[in-house]
Amino acid sequence: MPHLEPLHAGDPGRIGRYRLSGRIVGIPLSGPVYLAKTIDGGDVSITLLDGEWTADPAERDRFTAEAAAASRVAPFCAARILGSGFEGKQAFLVSEYVPGPSLFEQVTEAGPWEDAGLEALAIGTATGLAAIHQAGLVHGDFGPEYVVLGAQGPRVIEFGITPPYGSATPAADMRAWARTMLFAAAGGPPDPAQEDLELLAEPLRTLAALCLTGGPGDQPSARSVVTELLGESDPDAGVLGEGSRRAAAAALPPVPADGTGKPHRGRRRRGVAIWWATGVAACVAAIAVAVHIAQSNTGQPAPPSAVKTASPSPKPRPTRPRPVSTATVPASLAGTWSGQVSQDSPSGAFSVTVQVSLAAGAAGGSVHYSGPFSCRDDLSLVSDVLGTLTLEQGIVQGPCQAGVVTLTPAPGSVLRFSFQGKGAPAATGTLTKAT
Numbered sequence: 319m320p321h322l323e324p325l326h327a328g329d330p331g332r333i334g335r336y337r338l339s340g341r342i343v344g345i346p347l348s349g350p351v352y353l354a355k356t357i358d359g360g361d362v363s364i365t366l367l368d369g370e371w372t373a374d375p376a377e378r379d380r381f382t383a384e385a386a387a388a389s390r391v392a393p394f395c396a397a398r399i400l401g402s403g404f405e406g407k408q409a410f411l412v413s414e415y416v417p418g419p420s421l422f423e424q425v426t427e428a429g430p431w432e433d434a435g436l437e438a439l440a441i442g443t444a445t446g447l448a449a450i451h452q453a454g455l456v457h458g459d460f461g462p463e464y465v466v467l468g469a470q471g472p473r474v475i476e477f478g479i480t481p482p483y484g485s486a487t488p489a490a491d492m493r494a495w496a497r498t499m500l501f502a503a504a505g506g507p508p509d510p511a512q513e514d515l516e517l518l519a520e521p522l523r524t525l526a527a528l529c530l531t532g533g534p535g536d537q538p539s540a541r542s543v544v545t546e547l548l549g550e551s552d553p554d555a556g557v558l559g560e561g562s563r564r565a566a567a568a569a570l571p572p573v574p575a576d577g578t579g580k581p582h583r584g585r586r587r588r589g590v591a592i593w594w595a596t597g598v599a600a601c602v603a604a605i606a607v608a609v610h611i612a613q614s615n616t617g618q619p620a621p622p623s624a625v626k627t628a629s630p631s632p633k634p635r636p637t638r639p640r641p642v643s644t645a646t647v648p649a650s651l652a653g654t655w656s657g658q659v660s661q662d663s664p665s666g667a668f669s670v671t672v673q674v675s676l677a678a679g680a681a682g683g684s685v686h687y688s689g690p691f692s693c694r695d696d697l698s699l700v701s702d703v704l705g706t707l708t709l710e711q712g713i714v715q716g717p718c719q720a721g722v723v724t725l726t727p728a729p730g731s732v733l734r735f736s737f738q739g740k741g742a743p744a745a746t747g748t749l750t751k752a753t
């Protein structure tokens with residue numbers, strides 16, 4: 319875990335049967351987290367919980383029962399819950415101690431993750447969430463601060479011991495997982511207005527997009543994400559076992575025994591990333607002003623993704639070569655689909671009519687936009703992940719911008735349509751099949 323400090327004045331020397339040896343800091347929890355020794359000298363992590371609920375016998379029983387359920391989480395990329403108890407008016411959880419930096423700390427200091435390392439990180443973190451969800455639990459606060467990069471690969475830590483309640487759901491965990499992958503790929507917090515999925519290679523890009531934009535029942539489960547990333551549905555070691563094995567490629571060197579080491583990976587590009595983001599922000603602001611003035615003169619809204627961002631000439635953001643796709647349009651989606659999509663612009667939201675044409679077995683199709691403007695683009699199929707088609711839009715005729723179109727089947731012969739171009743809000747809507 320991130321860092322160890324000596325015990326603070328006023329800290330207990332023991333909790334239950336565990337002797338405390340230091341504080342683990344850098345994890346955003348309301349209560350303290352301690353490094354402790356077991357009777358046989360092993361290391362464990364103890365999280366101290368506080369609250370008036372501990373005075374209620376029924377709540378104490380519920381806590382004990384849920385901690386016991388959490389101890390049954392399969393030990394695949396998730397720190398194991400080893401026990402629980404009460405110390406006076408405070409409850410505590412005992413969990414596996416995983417030495418190493420958090421993903422947040424490592425990315426902040428060492429820069430972005432790429433290629434095989436990012437894929438292994440994605441597999442490992444999704445495997446950890448799948449193990450938690452499989453036990454009927456959720457994390458509830460997943461993010462890069464709750465991923466420890468140990469010598470055996472990434473481990474999800476400090477997951478909630480309660481079943482899904484309120485906003486704490488498996489779907490919320492998967493949205494947080496997608497944002498965490500973008501954080502790792504961007505070398506820091508990505509632009510929340512853009513969710514720059516171009517940093518992710520397929521199929522991770524489409525899986526992250528589904529986690530971020532899918533409605534209830536449409537988002538992929540953690541287990542299905544692992545299966546898709548592995549590329550096999552029935553590995554010999556089992557899905558979670560194989561996920562844990564493949565995640566080892568994201569392991570970092572062991573830290574010193576005092577836990578103060580800060581291993582790094584890859585090249586340090588954080589300063590470049592900050593400069594790039596600052597330069598683009600200035601460019602976007604200038605372009606937005608110019609577009610707003612032009613629209614005020616013409617009275618016309620901008621077409622979907624017509625506002626383009628300019629990248630600074632020195633050291634632009636690296637791009638990934640896309641693998642050649644072998645996917646083809648399934649027969650179930652062949653035909654002509656049409657409907658209304660909406661997008662925000664500097665002058666306000668507006669709607670456009672979209673018509674998508676697909677042929678069974680084809681490597682793409684075409685799209686036509688009409689309304690306040692008109693353009694026609696070719697669509698090249700990039701991937702078919704869990705039934706969702708991701709297609710590259712290339713400019714053929716008109717004022718539209720190149721980008722990525724995502725088509726997700728929904729009940730009732732409906733396709734959920736989304737378009738994302740660089741530097742512009744996503745255009746979203748639903749399409750129905752022409753009869």
